Amino acid sequence: MTTTPSGPEGPAADAGPPRLQRTLRTADGLAVVVGIMIGSGIFRTPGLVAAQLGRAELTFVVWVMGGALALLGALVFAELSTRHPDAGGKYVYAREAFGPRAGFVVGWVEALGVYCTAIAALAVVCGEYLSRLLGWPDTSKHLLGALFVVLCVGLNLAGVAVGRWAQNLATSAKVLALAAVVAAAALAGEGAGWHAPAGAEAPVGALGAVAVAFQAVIWTYYGYPDAAKIAEEMVDPSRTLPRVYLIAIGLVTGLYLLLNAAFLYVLPFDQIAGSTLVAGDVMHALFGARAGALMAGLALLVVVASVNGNVFVTPRVVFGLARDGLAPRVLARVGAGGTPWTAMILVGVVAAALAATGTFERLLSLAIVLVLLTDGFMVVVLFRLRARSGPAPFRVPAYPFVPAAFLAVYVALFAATAREQPALAGLTMSALAVTYAIAVVVDRRARSA
Numbered sequence: 001m002t003t004t005p006s007g008p009e010g011p012a013a014d015a016g017p018p019r020l021q022r023t024l025r026t027a028d029g030l031a032v033v034v035g036i037m038i039g040s041g042i043f044r045t046p047g048l049v050a051a052q053l054g055r056a057e058l059t060f061v062v063w064v065m066g067g068a069l070a071l072l073g074a075l076v077f078a079e080l081s082t083r084h085p086d087a088g089g090k091y092v093y094a095r096e097a098f099g100p101r102a103g104f105v106v107g108w109v110e111a112l113g114v115y116c117t118a119i120a121a122l123a124v125v126c127g128e129y130l131s132r133l134l135g136w137p138d139t140s141k142h143l144l145g146a147l148f149v150v151l152c153v154g155l156n157l158a159g160v161a162v163g164r165w166a167q168n169l170a171t172s173a174k175v176l177a178l179a180a181v182v183a184a185a186a187l188a189g190e191g192a193g194w195h196a197p198a199g200a201e202a203p204v205g206a207l208g209a210v211a212v213a214f215q216a217v218i219w220t221y222y223g224y225p226d227a228a229k230i231a232e233e234m235v236d237p238s239r240t241l242p243r244v245y246l247i248a249i250g251l252v253t254g255l256y257l258l259l260n261a262a263f264l265y266v267l268p269f270d271q272i273a274g275s276t277l278v279a280g281d282v283m284h285a286l287f288g289a290r291a292g293a294l295m296a297g298l299a300l301l302v303v304v305a306s307v308n309g310n311v312f313v314t315p316r317v318v319f320g321l322a323r324d325g326l327a328p329r330v331l332a333r334v335g336a337g338g339t340p341w342t343a344m345i346l347v348g349v350v351a352a353a354l355a356a357t358g359t360f361e362r363l364l365s366l367a368i369v370l371v372l373l374t375d376g377f378m379v380v381v382l383f384r385l386r387a388r389s390g391p392a393p394f395r396v397p398a399y400p401f402v403p404a405a406f407l408a409v410y411v412a413l414f415a416a417t418a419r420e421q422p423a424l425a426g427l428t429m430s431a432l433a434v435t436y437a438i439a440v441v442v443d444r445r446a447r448s449a
Contacts, residue, residue, distance in 0.1 A: 018323065018334050020087055020316070024233045029244035030251075032309050033227050035171035037252045038178070039122055039306025041220025042259055043277055043299045048361075050273040052213035056264055062210065063260050066217035067253030072406040073375060074224045074245040075396045076382055081228040081245075082393040083385060085237035087340075088320025089228035090378055097384040100326060100446075104439035105432065106374055107321045112350055113431060114370045115314040118222075119347070120354030121363035122307045123148045127355075128276065129300040133293065145355035148304060152311040153348035157341055170305035177298050178255060181279055185262030188286045214413060215368040220256065222371060223306075224248055229313040238393035311347065318343035325446060369417060369428045376410035379403045 024032075046059075053059050080093045090110055095103025126148045127141030227234075227244045234240050259279070263272055266282045275281050277299055284292030319340035322331035335341040354363065382396070382403055396402050418425035 018332055020232045020319075020334070020340075021338060022233055022235050022237075023338070024230055025235050026240045026243050026247075029227055029230065029234055029240060030248055031171040032230060032312060033223055033244055033248040034175070034251060035305045036226050036309035036313070037221060037223035037248065037306075038171075038174060038255070039223070039303050039309075041216070041222075042178070042256060043279055043302065044125055045216035045220050046260060046263055046278045047272055047275040048216045049213045050269060052216075053210065054273075056269050059213075060257075060260060060264070062213060062217055063256060066214070066221045067249070067256065069218070069406065069409055070221040070224060070253065071246075071249050072402055072409075074249045076379060076403050076406055077225045077228055078242045078245045078394045079392050079396045080378065080382060080385070081231045081241045082238050083389065085231035085234065085241065086320065087229065087232040087316045087323075089225060089231070089317060090374060090381075091317060091321060091326075093378060093381045093385065095324070097381040097388075100324075101436065101439040101443050103324070104321070104326045104442060105435045106377065107317055107326060108438075109370060109432060109435055110374055111314055111317040111321070111347065114367050114374065115310055115317070116347060116350040117354060117358075117363050117367040117370075119149060119307055119310045119314065119351035120145065120358055121367060122303055122310065123351065123355040124358065124363065126300060126303050126307060129296050129303065132277070133296050133300065142356050142358075146352040148307055149311070149348055149352040149355055152304070152308045153344055155308065156311055156344060157335070157339055158337060170301065170308065174298070174302040174305060175251075175255070178259060178279070178302075181282065181295070182255075182258045182262045184286055185266045185282060188266070210416075215365060215417065218371065218413075219364055219368055221252065222368075223309075225375065226309070226313045229316040232316070242394045311344070311351075314347045315340045315343035318346060326442070365421065365424055366428070369414070369421075369424055370431075372410050372414045372417070373428065373432065376407055376414070379407040379410075 049062060050056075050059050053062065081089070084092050084096055086092050088107060091103045091107025094106040123145035124141055125145075127144030128138070130136075130144050131138060131140050224245055227241055227248075231237050231241060234244075263278050263282055266285055267275075267278070271281065272278055277296060280292045280295040280299060283295040318327060318331050319334075321327040322329055322343065331340075331343045331346060333340065333342045383400065386399070414425070
């Protein structure tokens, strides 16, 4: 890929800031987004959700609600990304609506707070599954997780074509394999999870329990906004981006509902509630220990593909920030293969450090609370852009009711989470306040310069 140099001394310095080439088509976008969405969540979180809620039918309702909420969010991001199909995603929209300070806060919180944390959490799960396959002690999962981050960064530094090829292959393989799990459960299961109650049931009206459980569900469905990060590289973004959002949500929601039904069709509910690899336990119950080990290997492949997808898209946010002067210019450098390589190294270092020190549950909770805040703010951004800008190539249907419903759910979830986990909510609000203070300093220095 040929780009203009980012430094002032380059011979093509007058040609403007560097741009990423439009080489990704609908299938490539789907592979990235579906590959990110289908990650550790569908293996790791069904047990967390079941343990929190305590009833089979209630857990299934929550998974349905998760798909519906993801659809609302996808519609919001489809309009935002077609309005501004540039590298960076949310921070671009926040900057256009409320100025560089808002863009700075959203961009850095998303890149280092949400996605580096998400990469680390996924990598820790990779370490868990590899330790399980090799019979190593559980304490090795953090070091292995950091190693997985380094390997994915190295793969993507080879260039966009290599990263895209790997992601397409891995996503196709894991969708087919998970469909095979559904088919096996349908043929050999007996409905054990629907008949046997769990030992302790959570009250249906316990909003706090539902909110905490819904964190895991949101995590499992999350990934659809990542199409916005690669919008600058999508061919004909006005048409391909809405297709990527809506097809991805439909495919993933259908697969998740089938998989959760399959889990309940094979395993007793209390066994699901205590499992960290439900799909592996299903295959073990149906076909023995070898099948369980095979599924652990598949889970490892699935989560590695999700780590790779996140490593692919996250540096685009840092690249966009640097290109717009909201980060050091060195982070806007693009390699010969089309990869924003300096931004990718930064993301890899932060994510590897988090993987080496954090647990999955802690990292998951932190990432999701930040998602509630940043994605909820995107609805406010959409309202502002609608009022100030002209028509977009894609417009949210039933406006303003669809985005308002999405925002209302996120506000309710954050309020309930703050009640159940006040320390976590305080930490995230403090992180936003500190980031905004840095944004004020950076903005003032830029103005004085």
